[in-house]
Structures are given as structure tokens and as C-alpha cells.
Amino acid sequence: MRLYTLSKRHFVLVFIVFFVCFGLTVFIGIKGPKVIQTSAANFSLNNSKKLKPIQIRSNPLSTYNQQLWLTCAVELDQSKDTSIKTTFLMTVKVNGVTQDGTTTFIHNKVHSRTRTLACAAKCAEIIVAHLGYLNYTQYTVTVGFEHVDLPIKEMNFTWKTYDPAFSQWEVWFRFVFLVLTFIVTCLFAHSLRKFSMRDWGIEQKWMSILLPLLLLYNDPFFPLSFLVNSWLPGMLDDLFQSVFLCALLLFWLCVSHGIRVQGERRCLTFYLPKFFIVGLLWLASVTLGIWQTVNELHDPMYQYRVDTGNFQGMKIFFMVVAVVYILYLLFLIVRACSELRHMPYVDLRLKFLTALTFVVLVISIVILYLRFGAQVLQDNFVAELSTHYQNSAEFLSFYGLLNFYLYTLAFVYSPSKNALYESQLKDNPAFSMLNDSDDDVIYGSDYEEMPLQNGQAIRAQYKEGSESD
Structure with a gap:
């Protein structure tokens, strides 16, 4: 080597x-x-106590966007010092828009999951939906909220894709x-x-x-x-x-x-x-x-x-x-x-x-x-x-x-240039133990300048020693 x-x-x-x-x-x-590009869509809820389903349409996409996320950041109409942690039911339906403008149901049912909203000075961002690969050039996501009893001031939805x-x-x-x-x-x-x-x-x-x-x-x-x-x-x-x-x-x-x-x-x-x-x-x-x-x-x-x-x-x-x-x-x-x-x-x-x-x-x-x-x-x-x-x-x-x-x-x-003369000697630990000058061979300058015939002489000397034994 x-x-x-x-x-x-x-x-x-x-x-x-x-x-x-x-x-x-x-x-x-x-x-x-940059890796991720974002596009925001803000909706004013006018302090409505009952949240109606919100339909959000993405920008035109290509396969180079790779994946798609929809996130939501909630702003509450309250003091910033108040801490709130509550759970609510979120529903999502995803539709894909093809190049000719027709809309096709990607998932034939409305999906619902329980989400947790934690707010201190600022509410944590919620992942609404994630698509691992893109089949369509555009997507429409309908988001619904149930059992939300909070003074919501604003909901900021954000699309995230690969740049x-x-x-x-x-x-x-x-x-x-x-x-x-x-x-x-x-x-x-x-x-x-x-x-x-x-x-x-x-x-x-x-x-x-x-x-x-x-x-x-x-x-x-x-x-x-x-x-x-x-x-x-x-x-x-x-x-x-x-x-x-x-x-x-x-x-x-x-x-x-x-x-x-x-x-x-x-x-x-x-x-x-x-x-x-x-x-x-x-x-x-x-x-x-x-x-x-x-x-x-x-x-x-x-x-x-x-x-x-x-x-x-x-x-x-x-x-x-x-x-x-x-x-x-x-x-x-x-x-x-x-x-x-x-x-x-x-x-x-x-x-x-x-x-x-x-x-x-x-x-x-x-x-x-x-x-x-x-x-x-x-x-x-x-x-x-x-x-x-x-x-x-x-x-x-x-x-x-x-x-x-x-x-x-x-x-x-990888083998060295003169590995043909060294392989049977150097790769054998038993032989390396018999040499008195192993450290000099590895680190000394004499070895670096050793001509090829010296390697042949060492090999011949090793064979003579083996035959005499």
C-alpha cells in the first residue's frame, strides 16, 4: 500500500x-x-368567532420545486405576555390543477387531524400539509378549523418549496x-x-x-x-x-x-x-x-x-x-x-x-x-x-x-509504484518485526531516495535468509 x-x-x-x-x-x-423559497398568502378573519373553510391556491410549480409544504402562523388578539396552549381539529382537502386548467381530486376524502397551538409571545408555526412529490403544476388546499375558541387576529399561510x-x-x-x-x-x-x-x-x-x-x-x-x-x-x-x-x-x-x-x-x-x-x-x-x-x-x-x-x-x-x-x-x-x-x-x-x-x-x-x-x-x-x-x-x-x-x-x-517488490515484505507484519530499521524505512529520507535495485537487493536478501533457515 x-x-x-x-x-x-x-x-x-x-x-x-x-x-x-x-x-x-x-x-x-x-x-x-438558497434551499427553500416561500410565498405568503394572508387572510383577514375580521375577528370571526366561527372560522370558515379557507381555500388557498399555490403558485405555478414545476418538478424542480421537488416538494410542497403549507404552513400556518396564527396571530392572537391579546397581550404578548399571555401563554396559551390548546388543541383543535384541522381539516384539509388537496386538489391538483393540471396544465389545461381542470381540477382533479388528489385525495378523495377530507383529512382531519388534531393540532396543538402553543402561543407565548408568538405562536408556533403549524404544518398544515406536506406533499413529498409534485404531480401537478398547481395545487388548491381547502383548510378548515373546528373547536377553536381563541381571539384570532390573523392567520398567515405560507407555501414552502425547494428553490x-x-x-x-x-x-x-x-x-x-x-x-x-x-x-x-x-x-x-x-x-x-x-x-x-x-x-x-x-x-x-x-x-x-x-x-x-x-x-x-x-x-x-x-x-x-x-x-x-x-x-x-x-x-x-x-x-x-x-x-x-x-x-x-x-x-x-x-x-x-x-x-x-x-x-x-x-x-x-x-x-x-x-x-x-x-x-x-x-x-x-x-x-x-x-x-x-x-x-x-x-x-x-x-x-x-x-x-x-x-x-x-x-x-x-x-x-x-x-x-x-x-x-x-x-x-x-x-x-x-x-x-x-x-x-x-x-x-x-x-x-x-x-x-x-x-x-x-x-x-x-x-x-x-x-x-x-x-x-x-x-x-x-x-x-x-x-x-x-x-x-x-x-x-x-x-x-x-x-x-x-x-x-x-x-x-x-492504493499500491505504490514499486509495490511489486514490496508487497510480500511490507504487508507481512512478521517480517516487519524482524527489521531493526522499520521506523527509518517509513519516515527516513533514505528510503524515499532508494532506487529500484535496492528493493531487489532487499528481496534477494530476504530469500537467502529464508533458504538458510
Whole structure:
């Protein structure tokens, strides 16, 4: 692996290039378009005690708007110091307007849900309806209120959709990452073509799996969501993301454990516990996504708060399994560090992966904190995890982070130029322990200037020693 031939300054250069590429994506994202566009429709209720059904018509839409939300902000005719929390019944009927102007019923019945209105100095915004994909160029929503005994002064309805400029911007950058990933995958596969698969390190085997999955994570089918009026492209995008992220979690477990297990890695004792833990995480995330999508297809008023008991149970299950995963990963890393600290080559592999992964995790936590801490659309937990960003910088930084992380690993784990002479020596931890100058070989300047014939001499010397034994 190229990892063995890198000196300290080379490692520093690798991290600098990684941060420069990531910083460039953040800068481009800051200059990018806004994610959500809004259009307001205000209605004066004239202090009517009985609220009549209100019909609201959206602006003309295109598939580049992706999704549609209708929100409501209530203003009460009272003192700002008064706090009120009450529940009421809201009814919604959604009609779609086609291009020829005819109106078609999207849902053949009026949907009703109980909503909670909490007001202090200002009332909280209510999600009236949410459409996960757009079949029509325009929508009409009829909203009714029942059992509302409050002095309502104003109701401000707001349409929220994805900005078409952001949608086009997203398509182009996903395509850029898709092309870059394809090139990196081909180069990595080409570099390993001269070696038998049994000679590959565990990191190289996993990279041959993760890079194709990264292609799916960048979603080559994403443009279909603007060409096909169906929920299927969005569901595939969520599925590809969950598969790649869970494969990445499995990669960290297997490599942290597999570096110190040089013998045969049995499926029952080595892989099965890891697949079980990560499989539970994948199953929980996919179940939440399918559950949310199916319910929203039948009811535009559906929110996870309506089915709080089941949702909270699934959320607690997900968190418990995530804690088990983190503890297991920490145990494997600590044990590997204690066992491999006297094996320079193997220890170097563990230190590099741990350091780069730690940097990526810290940046990911910061991005997630910024996303959840900001005032984004609070319609459901699942959609927040997979699709909603406050600005273009959050979207591009998250995609760029994972892509550049895999590109860096592919570069470091690819065979070096003179790997034909080094593979049987350097990848063998037993031989590396016999060398008195391993640290000099890795970090010394003499090794960097070593000509090819010196590598042949070392190989010949190793063979002579083996025959004399």
C-alpha cells in the first residue's frame, strides 16, 4: 500500500489537500442559492368567532420545486405576555390543477387531524400539509378549523418549496461528484489489477466495495425525480444513502478489528456480530423512511407526532443500537492500539484511519448540529435526516466531506509504484518485526531516495535468509 511509502511530510500534505478540497466545497456552497423559497398568502378573519373553510391556491410549480409544504402562523388578539396552549381539529382537502386548467381530486376524502397551538409571545408555526412529490403544476388546499375558541387576529399561510435554482445546482454537483467517484473507482481498480485478491489488504478489499457504493450514494438516478412524477426516485435516493452510510459503519468495525487479526477471519465470529449491529441500524433507518413515505402518500397531513408512540419506540431503538455500536467501535480501537503499538507498519495503518475518521466525524457532528440547531422545516424526523438543509453550504459540505474522505482513503490504500517488490515484505507484519530499521524505512529520507535495485537487493536478501533457515 502507498501508506507504507509516505513520510511524515507526505501525511501532512495528504491532510492539507483534504482540508483544502473540503474548504473549497464549503466556499462554493456559501455562494450557492438558497434551499427553500416561500410565498405568503394572508387572510383577514375580521375577528370571526366561527372560522370558515379557507381555500388557498399555490403558485405555478414545476418538478424542480421537488416538494410542497403549507404552513400556518396564527396571530392572537391579546397581550404578548399571555401563554396559551390548546388543541383543535384541522381539516384539509388537496386538489391538483393540471396544465389545461381542470381540477382533479388528489385525495378523495377530507383529512382531519388534531393540532396543538402553543402561543407565548408568538405562536408556533403549524404544518398544515406536506406533499413529498409534485404531480401537478398547481395545487388548491381547502383548510378548515373546528373547536377553536381563541381571539384570532390573523392567520398567515405560507407555501414552502425547494428553490428551482437550488435543484438545478444540486443536479450539477451530484453529477460532478458522480464523475469524480467513477474516475477514482477506475483508477483504484486499475492499480490493483496486477495483484491477486488474496494479496489485498483488508482496507483495499473494503475500498473495492465502498467506492461502488459511493457511486450509488451520489445517486445516478437523481435526475429521474425531475422527469418522472413518482415517489420512487426519492425512495431510491434514501435507500442508497442508508446503504452507503451503513457500509461505512461496517468498514470501520471490520478494519479496526481485522488489522490485529492476521489469520483467517471466520464469518461466524468475525463478521456476524458486526453485520448484526449495523444491520439493525440499517433496518431502523429504512423502516422509518418507508413508514413516513407510505403514510404521506395516503395522508398529506401525516406527521410523526400523530403516531408518537410507535415513532418514539423506533427512535429509542435506533439510539440504543447506535450507542452499542459506538461502544463496540471504541473497544476495538482501544484494544487494537494496545496490541499493535510495537508493530510499526500495522500500527501506522490504524493510526492513519483513526485520525482521518476522527476528523471526518467531528466535521459531520458540526454540520448536523448546525442543521438541527437552525430554524428549518420541522415536519418530520426522517426527512430532516435525509433531505433538508438550511443552505447550500450544508448540502455541499456534507456530500463533499464523504466523497473526499473516500478519495483520500483510495489514494493512501492504493499500491505504490514499486509495490511489486514490496508487497510480500511490507504487508507481512512478521517480517516487519524482524527489521531493526522499520521506523527509518517509513519516515527516513533514505528510503524515499532508494532506487529500484535496492528493493531487489532487499528481496534477494530476504530469500537467502529464508533458504538458510
